[in-house]
Every structure is written in C-alpha cells, then in structure tokens.
Amino acid sequence: MTEIDRTGDRAPAPADWTYAPAPESRDVVKLRERYGLYVGGEWLEPSETYETISPASEETLAVVGQATAEDVDRAVAAARAAFENGWSSLPGSERAKYLFRIARILQERARELAVLESLNGGKPIKESRDVDLPLAAAHFFYYAGWADKLEYAFPNRRPRPVGVAGQIIPWNFPLLMLAWKIAPALACGNTVVLKPAETTPLTALLFCDVLRQAELPPGVVNIVTGDGRTGAALVEHDGVDKIAFTGSTEVGKAIQRRLAGTGKKLTLELGGKAANVVFDDCALDQAVEGIVNGIYFNQGHVCCAGSRLLVQESIYEPLVDKLRRRLETLRVGEPLDKNTDVGAINSAVQLEKIRELVESGREEGADIYQPPCRLPEKGYWFAPTVFTNVAQSYRIAQEEIFGPVLSVLTFRTPDEAVEKANNTPYGLSAGVWTEKGSRILWMAQQLRAGVVWANTYNRFDPTSPFGGYKESGFGREGGLHGLEPYLRFDG
Amino acid sequence: MSERIPIKKTYKLFLGGVFPRSESGRTYEAEGQNVARASRKDVRDAVRAARAAQPGWAAATAYNRGQVLYRLAEMVEARMPEFAELCTGRDEVERSIDRIVWYAGWADKLPQVLGGSNPVAGPYFNFTVPEPTGVVAVLAPDDPPLLALVSRVLPALVGGNAVVAVASEQRPLAAVELAEAIATSDVPGGVVNLLTGFRAELAPVLASHMDVNALDLAGADGLAPELERLAADNVKRVVHGSPDSQSPWEITSFLELKTVWHPIGR
Numbered sequence: 104m105t106e107i108d109r110t111g112d113r114a115p116a117p118a119d120w121t122y123a124p125a126p127e128s129r130d131v132v133k134l135r136e137r138y139g140l141y142v143g144g145e146w147l148e149p150s151e152t153y154e155t156i157s158p159a160s161e162e163t164l165a166v167v168g169q170a171t172a173e174d175v176d177r178a179v180a181a182a183r184a185a186f187e188n189g190w191s192s193l194p195g196s197e198r199a200k201y202l203f204r205i206a207r208i209l210q211e212r213a214r215e216l217a218v219l220e221s222l223n224g225g226k227p228i229k230e231s232r233d234v235d236l237p238l239a240a241a242h243f244f245y246y247a248g249w250a251d252k253l254e255y256a257f258p259n260r261r262p263r264p265v266g267v268a269g270q271i272i273p274w275n276f277p278l279l280m281l282a283w284k285i286a287p288a289l290a291c292g293n294t295v296v297l298k299p300a301e302t303t304p305l306t307a308l309l310f311c312d313v314l315r316q317a318e319l320p321p322g323v324v325n326i327v328t329g330d331g332r333t334g335a336a337l338v339e340h341d342g343v344d345k346i347a348f349t350g351s352t353e354v355g356k357a358i359q360r361r362l363a364g365t366g367k368k369l370t371l372e373l374g375g376k377a378a379n380v381v382f383d384d385c386a387l388d389q390a391v392e393g394i395v396n397g398i399y400f401n402q403g404h405v406c407c408a409g410s411r412l413l414v415q416e417s418i419y420e421p422l423v424d425k426l427r428r429r430l431e432t433l434r435v436g437e438p439l440d441k442n443t444d445v446g447a448i449n450s451a452v453q454l455e456k457i458r459e460l461v462e463s464g465r466e467e468g469a470d471i472y473q474p475p476c477r478l479p480e481k482g483y484w485f486a487p488t489v490f491t492n493v494a495q496s497y498r499i500a501q502e503e504i505f506g507p508v509l510s511v512l513t514f515r516t517p518d519e520a521v522e523k524a525n526n527t528p529y530g531l532s533a534g535v536w537t538e539k540g541s542r543i544l545w546m547a548q549q550l551r552a553g554v555v556w557a558n559t560y561n562r563f564d565p566t567s568p569f570g571g572y573k574e575s576g577f578g579r580e581g582g583l584h585g586l587e588p589y590l591r592f593d594g
Numbered sequence: 595m596s597e598r599i600p601i602k603k604t605y606k607l608f609l610g611g612v613f614p615r616s617e618s619g620r621t622y623e624a625e626g627q628n629v630a631r632a633s634r635k636d637v638r639d640a641v642r643a644a645r646a647a648q649p650g651w652a653a654a655t656a657y658n659r660g661q662v663l664y665r666l667a668e669m670v671e672a673r674m675p676e677f678a679e680l681c682t683g684r685d686e687v688e689r690s691i692d693r694i695v696w697y698a699g700w701a702d703k704l705p706q707v708l709g710g711s712n713p714v715a716g717p718y719f720n721f722t723v724p725e726p727t728g729v730v731a732v733l734a735p736d737d738p739p740l741l742a743l744v745s746r747v748l749p750a751l752v753g754g755n756a757v758v759a760v761a762s763e764q765r766p767l768a769a770v771e772l773a774e775a776i777a778t779s780d781v782p783g784g785v786v787n788l789l790t791g792f793r794a795e796l797a798p799v800l801a802s803h804m805d806v807n808a809l810d811l812a813g814a815d816g817l818a819p820e821l822e823r824l825a826a827d828n829v830k831r832v833v834h835g836s837p838d839s840q841s842p843w844e845i846t847s848f849l850e851l852k853t854v855w856h857p858i859g860r
Contacts, residue, residue, distance in 0.1 A: 260843070352829070356827070356829060357826075359822075359825070359826035360823045360826040362822075363819050363820075363822030363823040363825075364818060364819025364820075364823075371829065373829065528828065543856065547852070547854045553850065553851065553852060553853065554852075554854075554855070555853070555854045555855070556854075556855045557854060557855065559718065559855055559856070562714070562716070562718060562855050564714035564715055564720070566712040566713050566714055566715075566720075567712045567714050567853055567855070568722050568851050568853050569853070572727070572850050573828070574828055574829045577829065582712055582722065582853075584722070584851055592843075
C-alpha cells in the first residue's frame with residue numbers, strides 16, 4: 104500500500120504530493136520539417152523562412168515561410184483568379200457542401216489538430232480539445248448552412264460577395280480564429296488570403312491538408328505565414344477588397360489609418376479590459392469559478408478576459424479568500440498534460456510584456472498574490488497572479504495585459520460599478536454576478552460592451568455575435584450578423 | 595404712413611438646446627445673411643453637450659423617441675413656407691417631413707428586425723440587441739440643404755444617438771430653421787447640435803475628437819481620406835452616408851450590437 108492509501112482521503116495530502124503525469128500523446132501529429140506558403144492549392148517555396156517553436160519547451164517544431172510582399176501578391180492573385188473562375192458564381196448550396204466537408208474533417212482530425220494547437224501555442228490540451236476544436240468545427244457547420252440562405256438573412260438587399268478577403272488572425276486561438284474568419288467569408292462567396300499569427304502558424308498549415316481532403320478548389324483559401332511585415336503587405340495590397348483583423352488595438356488603429364480613403368471594407372476585433380462585476384448577492388462559489396475561468400482561461404491570452412474584477416465592498420474579504428484558495432489548486436505546466444489548467448505563455452515577447460506590466464503594478468502600489476507553484480525551467484511561464492489594492496489609474500487597471508493577471512477593485516453601489524466598468528477606452532466584454540434578475544438586465548443595459556456574460560463567463564458559440572464597442576473594434580463575428588462584413592448589397 | 599420695418603433674424607448655432615453665437619464672435623455671409631461661423635471650441639462644446647444628453651435620450655422608451663421624432667415632423671410641417679424658401683422648394687420640404695415620419699416609426703421596431711435570440715449549443719439564454727453607438731458627428735452635404743441634413747441626422751437620432759452636425763456651408767439657413775423646429779419638438783437639449791461654419795475648419799476637430807463614436811462623411815468631399823485617418827485615433831465607425839436615402843440600414847451604421855448570455859437552470 105502506498106502512503107496515501109493508508110492515510111485515507113480525509114488526511115491532509117503530503118507536502119510534495121502531486122498528480123501523476125497524464126500526457127496526451129504527440130504521436131497523432133506528423134509534422135514536416137519545413138512548410139511553404141499555401142497559394143493556389145499548392146505549396147509555394149518561400150524566399151525567407153523562420154523557425155516556429157513550442158513555447159513550453161522552446162524546441163523548434165518546423166521551419167515556415169516568412170511571406171514577402173511578392174508572395175502576398177501571388178496569394179492575392181490566386182484568390183482573385185479563384186473568385187472569378189467559379190467560386191463566386193458557384194451556387195450557395197454547392198459552396199455549403201465544401202464547408203460541411205471541412206467541418207466534418209475538422210471533427211475527424213480533432214485530436215491531431217488539438218495536440219498541434221497546444222504544442223505550437225502552449226495552451227492546455229483540455230482547452231484545445233474541449234473548446235477550440237469543437238467550436239472551430241461548429242463554426243464551419245453553422246456558416247455552411249447560411250451559404251444558400253443569404254437572401255433570407257438580408258431580405259430585399261440582394262447580397263453579393265465582396266471579393267478577396269485579407270484576414271489577419273492572432274495567436275491566442277489560432278485555429279478557432281481561422282474558422283471565425285474563413286467560414287463566413289467562404290459561405291458568402293468570397294475567396295481568402297489568411298495570415299496566421301507569427302508564433303502559431305502550424306494548425307493553419309495543417310488546415311491546408313484539411314482543405315486538400317475537402318477538395319476545395321485551388322485558390323479559394325490561401326495561407327501566407329509571416330510576421331507583421333506580411334500582414335502589412337496584405338493590408339496594403341490593392342487587390343484585396345476587405346480586411347478582417349483580430350489583434351491589438353494599436354495595430355488595429357494603424358490598419359484603419361492605412362485603409363483611409365481606399366474604400367476597402369474593414370472589420371476590427373481588438374483589445375479589451377473587461378470588468379467582471381460581482382455583487383454581494385451573487386452565488387459566491389459560482390462567481391469564484393467564473394472569475395477564475397474569466398481570467399486564467401488560456402493563460403489570460405483572451406481579448407475578452409475578465410481582467411478587472413469589480414467586487415462589492417461587503418463581500419470583498421470572503422471573495423478574495425476563496426479566490427486565493429482556488430488559485431492554489433490551479434495546475435500550471437506542460438500544455439499536453441490533461442490535468443493542466445494553465446499552460447505556457449505564448450512567446451518570450453508576450454512573457455516580457457506581462458512581466459513589465461506586473462512590475463508596474465507593484466511599483467504603483469498594488470498588492471500582489473501568486474500561489475506557490477513550480478514552473479518548468481525551459482519555456483515561457485507565468486504564475487496566476489492577483490493584484491489587490493488597485494486604483495483605477497494604475498496601468499494594470501487600464502492596459503490590456505493579455506496574461507494570467509487579475510486586478511481587483513471594489514465598489515459600493517450599482518451606479519459606481521457601472522461607472523468603473525465603463526471607465527476604459529475598450530468595450531469588448533463584461534461579466535455580471537448577481538442572483539437578482541432585474542439587476543442583471545439593468546447591468547446588461549448599462550455596460551458598454553459587445554458581449555455581456557451574466558452568471559457565466561467566456562462562453563462562445565457560432566450563433567452568437569461577438570465584437571466590441573469603442574476602441575475594441577467594429578463589426579461582429581458569429582451569428583447572422585457575422586455575415587454582413589463579407590457581403591455587399593445591391594439593394 | 596410708413597411701411598413697418600420687419601425684425602430680422604440672427605442666425606446662430608444650436609448647441610445644448612440653446613442658440614448661442616459662436617464663442618469666437620465670428621460670422622460669415624451665406625445666402626445673404628450673416629451666419630455664425632463656429633470655432634473649434636464650439637465643436638468641442640457641442641460634443642460635450644451631446645455626450646451629456648445621449649444617455650437620457652437612449653434611455654427614453656422607444657415609443658417615446660418615436661413620438662418625439664413624430665412631433666419634429668409636425669413642427670417642420672408647421673413651418674412649410676419658411677422651409678420651402680430656404681431649400682429647393684416645397685417638394686424638398688415634403689420629402690423631408692415624410693422621411694422624418696418614416697424614421698420616427700422605426701424607433702420601436704429596430705430591435706425586432708436587427709436583433710433576436712441566438713440558439714447557442716448549451717443551457718444558456720442568449721440574445722442580441724442593437725444599442726446606440728453614442729455621439730455621432732455628421733458632415734451634411736451642401737445639397738439639398740434640408741433633405742440631406744434630415745437624411746443623415748434622423749438615422750443616427752432614431753437609434754438613440756446624440757448628434758453634432760455641421761450644416762451645409764453654402765446654404766446653412768435651412769439647418770438653422772431645422773434647429774428651431776427641433777428646439778420646439780421635445781427633442782431633449784443637446785441631443786441634436788447644429789453648427790454652421792467652414793467645414794474644412796470644423797471637420798478635422800470632429801474626426802479626431804476622442805469622445806465622438808461615429809463619423810458620417812456624407813458631405814466631406816475631398817476631405818474624406820484625411821478625416822478617415824484622423825477617425826482611427828479612437829477607432830470611430832466611419833460612414834459614407836448618402837445625401838438622399840431612406841433605409842433601416844442607414845440606422846444600423848450608428849448602432850452597436852450587444853449580446854447577453856445567461857445560464858438556464860432549475
């Protein structure tokens with residue numbers, strides 16, 4: 104018998120107690136050493152390359168292309184040719200069948216893609232397996248059904264495709280963001296040039312194999328990997344009719360400036376600094392779970408993360424106590440371990456940004472709490488962090504950290520909660536915790552944010568429109584409203 | 595007996611529900627009249643007035659907003675001869691009135707056409723509602739002086755936004771007349787602010803103002819690219835409005851969509 108068996112389950116666990124490793128097998132993923140650019144249904148040899156790594160181990164996973172302006176030009180030309188040579192005139196019912204195929208193949212190859220997502224991006228396998236992949240497949244399935252029903256979505260408006268869509272996606276949900284972008288674009292009859300994030304190109308490149316299996320006509324989807332220079336070339340290309348960007352507010356503003364006067368359509372899904380507002384009449388344990396899910400989900404690399412916790416003063420102490428105890432149970436470490444709650448920070452650059460902002464929080468006078476946890480020696484890691492005694496003016500209460508860092512502020516009245524919650528240039532999302540129905544609806548009205556989660560947080564669905572107010576961007580992704588950015592209207 | 599000498603009107607700004615001169619003391623001559631020439635400070639004051647008035651207007655019931663806008667149509671109708679002299683004629687006034695009535699009717703129908711519940715795959719009730727974006731800046735086209743202004747201001751207004759509009763530079767008198775109709779129509783003060791003056795001077799202030807949420811470039815002409823660039827400073831919604839259109843999709847340009855989730859359980 105082991106020590107633990109003898110002492111029984113009521114005894115305190117030994118200090119060095121830990122879960123046994125439960126690694127998900129990497130065998131399902133067969134990576135090539137080198138990937139080109141996916142243009143016109145073929146692999147184009149890139150003129151420049153870079154190495155993409157695993158942020159959990161810093162090992163090189165593959166060499167990928169750094170697409171130049173000339174490469175982007177070829178991709179746009181391929182997309183234009185595909186648009187004009189059949190795709191845009193294909194009946195919606197036929198376009199739909201390709202999207203249904205893609206959805207099904209994503210389901211069939213879900214484990215392979217989930218493992219690769221965790222490998223390349225650092226997110227826990229249980230998230231890529233249970234959230235990213237099912238939602239990505241669901242997005243294709245949802246928009247497949249719209250492809251031949253657009254006239255019902257926009258009655259009397261004669262919807263038409265826009266043309267070639269240039270799409271730039273972030274590294275926090277690589278394949279899911281790809282699905283959010285590509286599924287509605289294709290359903291509406293557009294063709295696509297998509298640039299994955301610099302640090303997470305691999306699931307997008309594996310997705311090209313999904314397209315091969317789906318027999319999607321060449322050039323309908325083109326994938327160009329690279330850093331910001333590739334994105335800039337795509338934004339500046341005259342042959343692109345529409346830009347869809349998800350990323351930082353800073354880059355979003357630069358894109359909006361760059362497109363001024365061009366007449367190109369634009370949608371922006373940018374940063375956030377969401378308030379998660381907890382009233383004293385909430386279900387406290389549920390709220391604590393929601394707070395943890397709101398900020399530590401995906402290492403806090405979530406634009407809609409509940410990064411500002413607004414707690415009603417009367418429950419401040421019990422809530423922060425519970426939150427600290429809950430934090431001690433979070434398991435930080437190997438993304439491919441099925442027990443991991445918080446994985447690796449996506450890149451060295453992002454880790455540095457988190458450290459810098461956390462340091463500013465200390466310097467400005469906030470109190471920091473981090474649960475004891477052993478972080479692996481290699482790779483990029485940051486312990487779940489809670490700041491208390493935070494003033495609204497502190498950088499950690501104003502700026503998007505995009506990491507597992509929560510800032511706690513307090514309020515006394517609902518009006519004060521609203522005032523504080525809305526006191527930011529952002530307006531992407533917000534959370535409300537209270538058992539009082541009328542207060543939920545009142546808060547939902549008052550909060551200037553595109554998504555309001557009441558007594559829940561970080562829920563996503565293809566039928567549910569997502570997008571921001573104010574400097575969190577414009578346009579919606581998901582739902583019927585997510586079609587509009589990819590259409591022009593003759594009526 | 596000598597003929598009676600008529601009292602002439604002073605053409606002023608409409609700002610925060612009252613009619614001030616430009617704080618700069620400047621005027622310019624248009625249509626044979628001295629018209630207030632708004633300054634950059636007047637623009638900023640107008641944005642403040644709009645921001646202060648907007649939440650109350652948005653919080654009014656949709657039924658009430660519709661009634662107030664219908665009342666505006668009544669006020670314009672009552673001034674038919676005056677308006678007809680200041681624009682292209684009676685036909686333009688009639689079309690403007692009908693357009694106001696048409697938009698007034700949308701106030702309590704928008705959420706049903708634009709929003710609804712979303713069938714998410716889980717035990718959640720999820721719904722989407724349109725909400726005003728906030729403060730909308732409108733550069734009215736020069737022509738037609740009344741109809742174009744009505745066509746751009748009403749879609750923003752009916753959605754619950756507050757408006758700061760720069761009137762036709764060449765033919766501003768119809769806008770001043772409209773301001774007088776608005777002032778007597780129960781539209782709360784500050785919800786509509788109408789400025790007369792030089793577009794090239796005022797437009798960049800609106801385009802770069804950090805407390806303006808949306809910018810309608812209907813009358814921007816050659817200024818549009820630079821104004822669009824300035825608008826990116828706070829990610830403004832930029833609209834290229836048409837001087838003569840009537841559509842619910844004109845309203846949606848000035849709306850945000852909010853989606854709310856709540857669990858379902860016993």
